[in-house]
Amino acid sequence: MTTFDDREKGFESKYALDQEQEFKVMARRNKLLGLWAAEKMGLSAESAEQYAAAVVRADFEQPGEEDVFRKIAGDFKGAGLTASEGEIRSKMDELSSIARDQVRNEA
Structure with a gap:
């Protein structure tokens, strides 16, 4: 194998790992959001x-x-709660950061 092939394999492996980690972050964020x-x-x-x-x-x-977002907003409405789109999206962003930190600390 050439150095180029080795680098390409390395980039592919890193991309796959990054995608897996991002999936875990979003799943964790969604769980935290649900809670x-x-x-x-x-x-x-x-x-x-x-x-x-x-x-x-x-x-x-x-x-x-x-x-x-639609699930949370719809369920809030069904429960008689009022939450603005901004409030829900802000919480999603906040919990994304928390989930990212949690997943990184587990690795």
């Missing part, structure tokens, strides 16, 4: 865990985070 939303809706601890898992699953409906 936050469950607390706001007054769910019990067991129900909160189930709800958080549902939020994680909601992210698989389509690419991007809009499916997660």
